[in-house]
Amino acid sequence: MRLTIQEARDLVHRTMLAVGHSDEDAGIITNHLMDCELRGQDYGGLARALSVVERIRRRPEGRKPISVARETPVSVLLDGGDQAGYLVGYRATVMGIEKAKAQGIAIAGMFNTWYTGMFAHYMEMATKEGLVAMAAGSSDWRVAPSGSNEALFGTNPMAFGFPSEGDPIIMDAGVSSIMMSEATLARRLGQELKEGIAYDAEGNPTRDPAEGLEGAFAVWGGHKGSAFGITIQLFGLLCNGALKPDPLSDCCLFLMFMKPDLLVDEATLRRQVSGYAETVRNARRIEQDKPVRMPFDRSARERQQRLADGHVEVADLVVEKLRNIIAEG
Known part of the structure:
Protein backbone atom coordinates (compact mmCIF):
# COMPACT_ATOMS: atom_id res chain seq x y z
CA MET A 1 0.00 0.00 0.00
CA ARG A 2 1.29 3.46 -0.90
CA LEU A 3 1.14 5.87 2.04
CA THR A 4 2.30 9.43 2.37
CA ILE A 5 5.14 9.79 4.83
CA GLN A 6 2.86 11.68 7.18
CA GLU A 7 0.19 8.97 6.96
CA ALA A 8 2.77 6.33 7.80
CA ARG A 9 4.13 8.40 10.67
CA ASP A 10 0.67 8.99 12.10
CA LEU A 11 -0.14 5.29 11.82
CA VAL A 12 2.91 4.30 13.90
CA HIS A 13 2.44 7.10 16.41
CA ARG A 14 -1.22 6.25 17.05
CA THR A 15 -0.34 2.55 17.35
CA MET A 16 2.24 3.32 20.04
CA LEU A 17 -0.28 5.47 21.91
CA ALA A 18 -2.79 2.61 21.74
CA VAL A 19 -0.49 0.33 23.75
CA GLY A 20 0.17 2.82 26.52
CA HIS A 21 3.15 4.91 25.46
CA SER A 22 3.22 8.61 26.29
CA ASP A 23 3.11 11.06 23.41
CA GLU A 24 6.85 11.73 23.83
CA ASP A 25 7.80 8.05 23.87
CA ALA A 26 5.48 7.30 20.96
CA GLY A 27 7.30 10.03 19.03
CA ILE A 28 10.74 8.56 19.80
CA ILE A 29 9.68 5.10 18.60
CA THR A 30 7.97 6.57 15.54
CA ASN A 31 11.07 8.53 14.54
CA HIS A 32 13.20 5.39 14.75
CA LEU A 33 10.80 3.13 12.83
CA MET A 34 10.21 5.77 10.16
CA ASP A 35 13.96 6.20 9.77
CA CYS A 36 14.15 2.47 8.99
CA GLU A 37 11.22 2.73 6.57
CA LEU A 38 12.73 5.69 4.73
CA ARG A 39 16.04 3.87 4.34
CA GLY A 40 14.29 0.97 2.62
CA GLN A 41 14.45 -1.40 5.58
CA ASP A 42 10.74 -2.21 5.61
CA TYR A 43 11.23 -5.10 8.04
CA GLY A 44 12.44 -2.60 10.64
CA GLY A 45 9.82 0.05 9.88
CA LEU A 46 6.05 -0.14 10.15
CA ALA A 47 6.17 -3.95 10.26
CA ARG A 48 8.27 -3.69 13.40
CA ALA A 49 5.52 -1.70 15.10
CA LEU A 50 3.44 -4.89 15.04
CA SER A 51 6.22 -6.74 16.85
CA VAL A 52 6.39 -4.00 19.48
CA VAL A 53 2.66 -4.35 20.14
CA GLU A 54 2.87 -8.16 20.27
CA ARG A 55 5.79 -8.01 22.71
CA ILE A 56 3.96 -5.64 25.05
CA ARG A 57 0.86 -7.82 25.00
CA ARG A 58 2.89 -10.95 25.74
CA ARG A 59 4.15 -9.32 28.94
CA PRO A 60 1.04 -7.47 30.15
CA GLU A 61 2.34 -7.08 33.71
CA GLY A 62 3.57 -3.64 32.77
CA ARG A 63 6.76 -1.69 32.33
CA LYS A 64 8.82 0.26 34.83
CA PRO A 65 10.51 3.63 34.29
CA ILE A 66 13.96 3.59 32.73
CA SER A 67 16.49 4.14 35.52
CA VAL A 68 20.21 4.74 36.01
CA ALA A 69 21.87 1.62 37.45
CA ARG A 70 25.40 3.06 37.54
CA GLU A 71 26.91 6.39 36.51
CA THR A 72 30.20 8.29 36.46
CA PRO A 73 31.20 11.51 34.62
CA VAL A 74 32.20 9.38 31.61
CA SER A 75 29.76 6.48 31.77
CA VAL A 76 26.16 5.47 32.37
CA LEU A 77 24.42 2.10 32.63
CA LEU A 78 20.64 2.15 32.18
CA ASP A 79 18.17 -0.41 33.47
CA GLY A 80 15.59 -0.41 30.70
CA GLY A 81 12.73 -1.34 33.00
CA ASP A 82 11.44 -3.77 30.35
CA GLN A 83 10.73 -0.83 28.06
CA ALA A 84 11.24 -1.00 24.30
CA GLY A 85 14.90 -0.68 23.34
CA TYR A 86 14.10 2.19 20.99
CA LEU A 87 13.37 4.30 24.08
CA VAL A 88 16.28 3.04 26.18
CA GLY A 89 18.74 3.32 23.30
CA TYR A 90 17.64 6.87 22.58
CA ARG A 91 18.15 7.92 26.21
CA ALA A 92 21.49 6.12 26.45
CA THR A 93 22.65 7.86 23.28
CA VAL A 94 21.52 11.29 24.48
CA MET A 95 23.26 10.82 27.83
CA GLY A 96 26.39 9.41 26.22
CA ILE A 97 26.61 12.31 23.76
CA GLU A 98 26.23 14.85 26.58
CA LYS A 99 28.98 13.20 28.62
CA ALA A 100 31.32 12.89 25.62
CA LYS A 101 30.88 16.55 24.70
CA ALA A 102 31.71 17.51 28.28
CA GLN A 103 34.50 15.00 28.99
CA GLY A 104 35.81 14.13 25.53
CA ILE A 105 34.84 10.47 25.68
CA ALA A 106 32.01 8.43 27.20
CA ILE A 107 30.47 4.98 27.23
CA ALA A 108 26.86 4.02 27.77
CA GLY A 109 25.29 0.64 28.35
CA MET A 110 21.79 -0.73 28.78
CA PHE A 111 20.11 -3.95 29.83
CA ASN A 112 16.62 -5.26 30.71
CA THR A 113 15.15 -4.13 27.41
CA TRP A 114 14.16 -5.51 24.00
CA TYR A 115 14.18 -4.47 20.31
CA THR A 116 17.08 -2.03 20.34
CA GLY A 117 16.48 -1.17 16.69
CA MET A 118 18.79 0.06 13.95
CA PHE A 119 22.12 1.08 15.43
CA ALA A 120 22.82 3.44 12.52
CA HIS A 121 20.06 5.61 13.99
CA TYR A 122 22.12 6.12 17.16
CA MET A 123 25.34 6.55 15.19
CA GLU A 124 23.77 9.31 13.13
CA MET A 125 22.62 11.09 16.30
CA ALA A 126 26.26 11.10 17.43
CA THR A 127 27.86 12.10 14.14
CA LYS A 128 25.47 15.06 13.89
CA GLU A 129 27.16 16.29 17.05
CA GLY A 130 30.61 15.83 15.51
CA LEU A 131 31.41 12.68 17.48
CA VAL A 132 32.94 9.37 16.48
CA ALA A 133 30.82 6.52 17.81
CA MET A 134 30.51 2.76 17.99
CA ALA A 135 27.87 0.30 19.15
CA ALA A 136 27.68 -3.42 19.93
CA GLY A 137 24.41 -5.09 20.83
CA SER A 138 23.74 -8.59 22.15
CA SER A 139 20.45 -10.45 22.54
CA ASP A 140 18.95 -13.88 23.18
CA TRP A 141 20.54 -16.84 21.45
CA ARG A 142 19.28 -16.93 17.86
CA VAL A 143 22.39 -17.59 15.75
CA ALA A 144 24.53 -20.72 15.52
CA PRO A 145 28.31 -20.34 15.59
CA SER A 146 30.28 -21.55 12.60
CA GLY A 147 30.24 -25.35 12.43
CA SER A 148 27.09 -25.71 14.54
CA ASN A 149 23.31 -25.67 14.09
CA GLU A 150 22.63 -24.68 17.73
CA ALA A 151 21.85 -21.04 18.58
CA LEU A 152 24.40 -19.65 21.03
CA PHE A 153 24.47 -15.88 20.44
CA GLY A 154 22.21 -13.13 19.15
CA THR A 155 22.01 -11.50 15.74
CA ASN A 156 24.39 -9.05 17.45
CA PRO A 157 24.76 -5.96 15.27
CA MET A 158 27.79 -3.72 15.49
CA ALA A 159 28.05 -0.19 14.18
CA PHE A 160 30.57 2.61 13.74
CA GLY A 161 30.00 6.25 12.85
CA PHE A 162 32.37 8.97 11.60
CA PRO A 163 31.45 12.59 10.82
CA SER A 164 32.53 14.00 7.49
CA GLU A 165 32.03 17.20 5.50
CA GLY A 166 28.86 15.69 4.01
CA ASP A 167 26.85 12.64 4.98
CA PRO A 168 28.44 10.66 7.80
CA ILE A 169 30.15 7.35 7.19
CA ILE A 170 28.19 4.75 9.13
CA MET A 171 28.63 0.98 9.13
CA ASP A 172 25.86 -1.07 10.73
CA ALA A 173 25.69 -4.83 10.28
CA GLY A 174 24.56 -7.89 12.20
CA VAL A 175 26.39 -11.21 12.34
CA SER A 176 23.36 -13.28 11.34
CA SER A 177 22.59 -14.39 7.80
CA ILE A 178 19.18 -12.77 8.33
CA MET A 179 17.94 -10.35 10.96
CA MET A 180 15.09 -11.31 13.29
CA SER A 181 12.83 -8.59 11.95
CA GLU A 182 13.37 -9.86 8.39
CA ALA A 183 12.44 -13.41 9.37
CA THR A 184 9.43 -12.15 11.33
CA LEU A 185 8.15 -10.17 8.35
CA ALA A 186 8.68 -13.17 6.06
CA ARG A 187 6.57 -15.26 8.46
CA ARG A 188 3.80 -12.64 8.46
CA LEU A 189 3.73 -12.51 4.68
CA GLY A 190 3.96 -16.27 4.15
CA GLN A 191 7.33 -16.06 2.39
CA GLU A 192 10.06 -18.69 2.41
CA LEU A 193 13.63 -17.98 3.42
CA LYS A 194 16.65 -18.51 1.17
CA GLU A 195 18.38 -21.87 1.30
CA GLY A 196 21.09 -22.41 3.87
CA ILE A 197 20.31 -19.66 6.37
CA ALA A 198 18.03 -21.34 8.94
CA TYR A 199 17.67 -24.49 11.04
CA ASP A 200 14.60 -25.80 12.83
CA ALA A 201 14.54 -26.68 16.55
CA GLU A 202 16.09 -30.12 15.81
CA GLY A 203 18.91 -28.62 13.77
CA ASN A 204 17.54 -29.55 10.34
CA PRO A 205 17.88 -27.04 7.48
CA THR A 206 14.63 -25.19 6.79
CA ARG A 207 13.22 -22.43 4.63
CA ASP A 208 10.23 -21.91 6.90
CA PRO A 209 10.76 -18.63 8.82
CA ALA A 210 8.56 -19.84 11.70
CA GLU A 211 10.76 -22.89 12.12
CA GLY A 212 13.89 -20.77 11.89
CA LEU A 213 12.58 -18.45 14.59
CA GLU A 214 12.15 -21.49 16.85
CA GLY A 215 15.53 -22.93 15.90
CA ALA A 216 18.63 -21.07 14.75
CA PHE A 217 19.95 -18.91 11.95
CA ALA A 218 23.28 -19.39 10.23
CA VAL A 219 26.05 -16.96 11.02
CA TRP A 220 27.19 -14.45 8.40
CA GLY A 221 30.84 -14.61 7.37
CA GLY A 222 31.70 -18.12 8.52
CA HIS A 223 34.25 -18.40 11.32
CA LYS A 224 35.04 -14.67 11.14
CA GLY A 225 31.41 -13.68 11.60
CA SER A 226 31.16 -16.25 14.37
CA ALA A 227 34.09 -14.64 16.18
CA PHE A 228 32.39 -11.24 15.95
CA GLY A 229 29.11 -12.69 17.24
CA ILE A 230 30.75 -14.32 20.24
CA THR A 231 32.74 -11.19 21.06
CA ILE A 232 29.69 -8.94 20.86
CA GLN A 233 27.85 -11.30 23.20
CA LEU A 234 30.60 -10.55 25.74
CA PHE A 235 29.79 -6.83 25.47
CA GLY A 236 26.30 -7.80 26.62
CA LEU A 237 27.80 -9.32 29.76
CA LEU A 238 29.71 -6.07 30.27
CA CYS A 239 26.35 -4.28 30.24
CA ASN A 240 24.94 -6.55 32.98
CA GLY A 241 23.19 -8.93 30.63
CA ALA A 242 22.42 -12.53 31.55
CA LEU A 243 24.70 -15.37 30.48
CA LYS A 244 21.72 -16.91 28.66
CA PRO A 245 19.42 -13.98 27.87
CA ASP A 246 15.65 -14.06 28.24
CA PRO A 247 14.23 -14.12 24.69
CA LEU A 248 11.72 -11.41 25.57
CA SER A 249 13.56 -8.96 27.77
CA ASP A 250 17.33 -9.13 27.81
CA CYS A 251 18.81 -7.23 24.90
CA CYS A 252 21.94 -5.27 25.80
CA LEU A 253 23.65 -2.41 24.04
CA PHE A 254 27.15 -0.97 24.52
CA LEU A 255 27.82 2.50 23.10
CA MET A 256 30.98 4.58 22.87
CA PHE A 257 31.21 8.26 21.93
CA MET A 258 34.37 10.29 21.38
CA LYS A 259 35.30 13.82 20.40
CA PRO A 260 37.75 13.54 17.49
CA ASP A 261 39.97 16.27 18.91
CA LEU A 262 41.20 13.89 21.58
CA LEU A 263 43.38 12.61 18.76
CA VAL A 264 43.03 14.93 15.76
CA ASP A 265 41.39 18.27 14.96
CA ASP A 297 25.65 5.59 0.79
CA ARG A 298 22.71 3.35 -0.10
CA SER A 299 20.86 4.23 3.09
CA ALA A 300 21.25 7.97 2.57
CA ARG A 301 20.22 7.73 -1.09
CA GLU A 302 17.12 5.65 -0.33
CA ARG A 303 16.05 8.13 2.33
CA GLN A 304 16.56 11.13 0.07
CA GLN A 305 14.52 9.49 -2.70
CA ARG A 306 11.61 8.64 -0.41
CA LEU A 307 11.60 12.07 1.20
CA ALA A 308 11.55 13.65 -2.26
CA ASP A 309 8.72 11.35 -3.38
CA GLY A 310 6.82 11.89 -0.13
CA HIS A 311 5.57 8.30 0.03
CA VAL A 312 6.49 4.84 1.29
CA GLU A 313 5.26 1.41 0.22
CA VAL A 314 4.01 -0.76 3.08
CA ALA A 315 2.58 -4.29 2.92
CA ASP A 316 -1.24 -4.22 2.97
CA LEU A 317 -1.32 -6.77 5.80
CA VAL A 318 0.86 -4.56 7.99
CA VAL A 319 -1.30 -1.47 7.44
CA GLU A 320 -4.48 -3.42 8.11
CA LYS A 321 -3.16 -4.86 11.37
CA LEU A 322 -1.93 -1.48 12.61
CA ARG A 323 -5.29 0.11 11.85
CA ASN A 324 -7.03 -2.69 13.77
CA ILE A 325 -4.82 -2.08 16.80
CA ILE A 326 -5.70 1.61 16.77
CA ALA A 327 -9.41 0.83 16.40
CA GLU A 328 -9.26 -1.58 19.34
CA GLY A 329 -7.75 1.19 21.45
Missing part, protein backbone atom coordinates in the same frame (compact mmCIF):
# COMPACT_ATOMS: atom_id res chain seq x y z
CA GLU A 266 37.72 17.70 14.08
CA ALA A 267 37.86 19.74 10.88
CA THR A 268 40.90 17.76 9.76
CA LEU A 269 39.14 14.46 10.45
CA ARG A 270 36.02 15.54 8.56
CA ARG A 271 38.13 16.60 5.58
CA GLN A 272 40.17 13.40 5.60
CA VAL A 273 37.10 11.17 5.97
CA SER A 274 35.42 12.95 3.05
CA GLY A 275 38.57 12.66 0.96
CA TYR A 276 38.90 8.97 1.65
CA ALA A 277 35.21 8.41 0.89
CA GLU A 278 35.58 10.00 -2.53
CA THR A 279 38.68 7.90 -3.23
CA VAL A 280 36.73 4.73 -2.49
CA ARG A 281 33.71 5.81 -4.54
CA ASN A 282 35.99 6.54 -7.50
CA ALA A 283 37.77 3.20 -7.29
CA ARG A 284 38.23 1.25 -10.52
CA ARG A 285 35.08 -0.77 -11.12
CA ILE A 286 34.90 -4.45 -11.93
CA GLU A 287 31.42 -3.93 -13.44
CA GLN A 288 30.88 -0.45 -14.87
CA ASP A 289 27.21 -0.28 -13.92
CA LYS A 290 27.95 -1.14 -10.26
CA PRO A 291 29.61 1.77 -8.46
CA VAL A 292 31.78 1.23 -5.41
CA ARG A 293 29.97 2.49 -2.32
CA MET A 294 30.93 3.73 1.09
CA PRO A 295 28.95 2.45 4.06
CA PHE A 296 25.73 4.47 4.46
